Amino acid sequence: MPQTKGTKDPNDVVQLLLQQHVRIRTLFEEVATTKGEERKERFHELVRLLAVHETAEEEVVHPFARKNIQGGEHVVKDRIxxxxxxxxxxxxxxxxxxxxxxxxxxxxxxxQDVLAHADAEERHEFAHFNEVADRSKLERLGRAVKAAEALAPTRPHPGTDSAAKNIAAGPVAAVVDRTRDAIRKVTGTT
Incomplete structure (x- = not known):
């Protein structure tokens, strides 16, 4: 797993996403090894985590990777x-x-597919963030991911594979606007 230059800062976007990948792997194992109501609960927790995690990646992580890492457009297309x-x-x-x-x-x-996807993100996307961003930027991206997750849908929405599509799918325009405003404020983008 890629590590951020000597830091375990939970606000660093790479560390935050890697921690979420660990939790996703754990939940997959728990769903596979439990039954009945416990399996259902673990599965719903997994669905929620994947939904908010992927929404935040689509709104914050992928746009950053697309613009800043070598071959970013291709890397992001494959992840999407x-x-x-x-x-x-x-x-x-x-x-x-x-x-x-x-x-x-x-x-x-x-x-199998999601774990392969997580490994690909870690190798082809996250591993390059330290080369193109300083600690301050990685922390701002981490805060932006947290802000996006706080207001993200908690269920998967096929076809919402970009920030624009996520926004259009939102049930209340005001909530979507607040999400975008929070991300922009945290990352300092316009």
Missing amino acids: DEEEKAKRALSALDDMDPDSPEFLDRFAALR
């Missing part, structure tokens, strides 16, 4: 394609009985 596939799979799983054999088969495939 992976995220869209996962959103569709999560949406389908969300309506299923978590103890059904079909759920478990689809869940195993989703798990």
Whole structure:
């Protein structure tokens, strides 16, 4: 796993996202090894975490990577394609009985895809952030991710693979506006 230059600062965007990836891996394991109500609870926690995590990446992380890392446009396109596939799979799983054999088969495939996606983000996206941003910028991006997550949807929305599409899908324009304003204020972008 990539590390930020000698820091474990939880406000550093890379450290924040890596910690979330650890939690996502743990939740996948818990869903796979539990049953009944506990499996359902762990699965809903996983769905919520993935939804807010991916929304924040689409609104903050991917735009930064697209503009600042070498080959960023291609790297981000690949990550967004992976995220869209996962959103569709999560949406389908969300309506299923978590103890059904079909759920478990689809869940195993989703798990494999999401963990491969997380590894790809860590290698091809996050690992380069230290080369293109100083600690202050990484901390501002971390705060922007937290702000985006605080107001992000808690369910997957296939087709909302960019900041603009996330905004259009929001149920209340005022909430969307506050989210964008908070991100812009924290990152200092216009």
